[in-house]
Amino acid sequence: MNDWVKVIPRISPPYPFEAYTHIVSPLSAEDGGGFLITFPDLPGCMSDGETEAEAVANGRDAFSAVVSALADMGRAIPAPSFRPVDAEVPNVSGKFVARVPKSVHAQLTTRAKAEGVSLNTLVLTYIAEGLGRHDHHA
Helix, strand or coil: CCCCCCCCCCCCCCCCHHHCCCEEEECCHHHCCCEEEECCCCCCCEEEECCHHHHHHHHHHHHHHHHHHHHHCCCCCCCCCCCCCCCCCCCCCCCCCCCCCHHHHHHHHHHHHHHCCCHHHHHHHHHHHHHHHHHHHC
16 A cells, blocks of 8 residues: 555444435436435535445445544534424425526536536535535534
């Protein structure tokens, strides 16, 4: 192994993988197909796979890596807090339509193309990251 590679030991997380809500979304053919898994409580933690089951299995590995890296850096590991459906919020479908100014749409489209992802994937990632930051500052 190279001297410049830091090996981070895997830790036993304070909360299990199953305690964290994760979102599994289909990826468009433009994005390579398969499925993407993200974790709203762990901004930036994501993985993918050819099938939903593979995305979840790879997500477990990404979860373990992110939690271990946070511990190694001395950073707090966020507690699971996201609940997509609450008894006080009935009829949540997981889908909504938003109108944005043409200039914002153009910027998002340009960024998605530069990142090599669909516009929906980019916006979903931004929303998940924003919710994660908001929850941790509240």
